Amino acid sequence: MKARFTFGLAAVLSISGLVGAVVADSHVDPAIAGAIKARQAQMTLYAFNLGTLGAMARGNAPYDAEAATAAATNLQALTGLNASALWPAGSDSESVDGTRALPALWQNFPDVIEKAQATKAAADAMVTAAGTDLAALQGAMGALGGACGDCHKAYRLPDE
Amino acid sequence: MRIHRWLIFFALVGIAVYWVVTRPTRVDAAAIAGLEEDVARGETVFYAAGCASCHADETAQGEAKLQLGGGQHFPSDFGTFTAPNISPSTEHGIGSWTREQFVTAVTQGVSPEGQHYYPAFPYTTYTRMELADAVALYGFMKTLPAVETPSQPHQVSFPFDIRRNLGGWKFLFMSDDWVLDGDLTPEQERGRYLVEAMGHCAECHTPRNALGGMQMASWMGGAPNPAGRGSFPNITPGKLTWSEGDIAAYLESGFTPEFDSAGGHMALVVENTAQLAPEDRAAIAAYLKAIPPVDG
Numbered sequence: 001m002k003a004r005f006t007f008g009l010a011a012v013l014s015i016s017g018l019v020g021a022v023v024a025d026s027h028v029d030p031a032i033a034g035a036i037k038a039r040q041a042q043m044t045l046y047a048f049n050l051g052t053l054g055a056m057a058r059g060n061a062p063y064d065a066e067a068a069t070a071a072a073t074n075l076q077a078l079t080g081l082n083a084s085a086l087w088p089a090g091s092d093s094e095s096v097d098g099t100r101a102l103p104a105l106w107q108n109f110p111d112v113i114e115k116a117q118a119t120k121a122a123a124d125a126m127v128t129a130a131g132t133d134l135a136a137l138q139g140a141m142g143a144l145g146g147a148c149g150d151c152h153k154a155y156r157l158p159d160e
Numbered sequence: 161m162r163i164h165r166w167l168i169f170f171a172l173v174g175i176a177v178y179w180v181v182t183r184p185t186r187v188d189a190a191a192i193a194g195l196e197e198d199v200a201r202g203e204t205v206f207y208a209a210g211c212a213s214c215h216a217d218e219t220a221q222g223e224a225k226l227q228l229g230g231g232q233h234f235p236s237d238f239g240t241f242t243a244p245n246i247s248p249s250t251e252h253g254i255g256s257w258t259r260e261q262f263v264t265a266v267t268q269g270v271s272p273e274g275q276h277y278y279p280a281f282p283y284t285t286y287t288r289m290e291l292a293d294a295v296a297l298y299g300f301m302k303t304l305p306a307v308e309t310p311s312q313p314h315q316v317s318f319p320f321d322i323r324r325n326l327g328g329w330k331f332l333f334m335s336d337d338w339v340l341d342g343d344l345t346p347e348q349e350r351g352r353y354l355v356e357a358m359g360h361c362a363e364c365h366t367p368r369n370a371l372g373g374m375q376m377a378s379w380m381g382g383a384p385n386p387a388g389r390g391s392f393p394n395i396t397p398g399k400l401t402w403s404e405g406d407i408a409a410y411l412e413s414g415f416t417p418e419f420d421s422a423g424g425h426m427a428l429v430v431e432n433t434a435q436l437a438p439e440d441r442a443a444i445a446a447y448l449k450a451i452p453p454v455d456g
Binding site for chain 2: 001043046047048051052054058093100103134141143145146149152153154156157158159
């Protein structure tokens with residue numbers, strides 16, 4: 001049932017994505033622009049909290065269990081957001097400016113959801129690791145970076 | 161009558177020059193005969209040279225990254241190239257190749273049948289590789305799993321489909337001289353070797369001319385993405401202001417100093433550089449800081 005819903009959703013999104021690509025022009029729909037801005041803000045929050053953990057992992061900041069746990073808990077909350085409204089059809093890099101999200105993202109929704117779940121699992125693991133000790137934090141960093149990279153590898157343009 | 165004779169003469173000279181210039185070269189069998197197929201050394205070469213980034217499935221993870229069945233497509237102005245199967249399959253891969261054939265392919269860009277490869281295969285980089293590293297890589301590649309998937313043909317149209325012409329391209333654009341010359345520290349030299357003889361960073365990060373040759377004055381100065389939208393960034397000191405530590409950390413974790421993460425093909429590159437020794441990532445960073453800045 002859930003799979004069928006996801007498939008149906010993906011089909012609708014990809015068809016309307018095609019329509020969006022055809023009618024795209026220099027004028028960006030404010031709703032689309034808003035969604036792009038919102039999802040980029042979510043990414044910025046990821047980066048900010050990862051920065052706290054990364055600075056400790058790389059020895060650029062002293063290990064602080066409380067600060068690390070706070071950052072990891074934020075990441076966990078971010079991965080738990082319902083982000084479906086942030087990725088409307090027609091908000092891909094072929095349809096509008098200002099985004100590097102490839103149309104392939106809309107064509108592979110089941111895979112995107114799987115990758116999002118992997119990110120959530122990595123963030124969950126980081127909550128435990130961040131409060132344990134520096135070695136655990138460093139160990140959990142790789143999986144988190146890998147989860148970010150997996151989605152960016154498949155669904156993001158190289159650069160602007 | 162006399163003019164005709166001269167025309168024939170020049171035509172013959174032209175054909176002779178073409179024949180000499182475009183002739184596929186081979187590695188000297190004697191030069192590699194005594195070298196050891198050191199598998200551990202070959203593994204380092206494998207990751208430094210980034211073989212799996214193109215020859216494994218783009219979505220492969222873990223052990224599957226060692227299945228080099230090919231199939232990734234590389235669109236360009238000259239057509240779409242498809243990475244071939246280079247697994248040890250004797251039927252579809254390179255399992256039956258001799259050491260000499262392998263080293264010739266990697267360092268000269270010439271197939272066992274004596275045909276030029278398209279430079280989508282970065283032999284213009286690998287031609288600077290020490291023969292001992294190429295032989296070690298041969299040893300390592302034989303340890304990988306065979307993949308029984310046939311290689312797909314490239315989609316290249318006239319005149320780029322005439323392989324012999326690639327000899328002329330090589331004459332113009334292939335050189336085993338170092339790009340970064342002058343006095344270097346041992347670390348910078350190691351970095352130069354990793355970048356200019358193995359990692360082939362310049363393949364994407366250096367702009368190309370109309371014939372697809374690299375514009376050496378803009379070495380690593382950034383370039384448009386031949387596959388379509390987007391571009392590869394300028395990674396010279398003219399633009400890349402990260403510290404050496406930042407660069408090395410990026411090549412290990414994929415995280416930029418702002419904790420954005422590597423995407424696209426660069427994420428595949430980081431999967432390889434993460435396998436290198438920390439000193440080698442630091443050496444690449446030292447090299448990138450030593451190359452001439454390109455304004456960006």
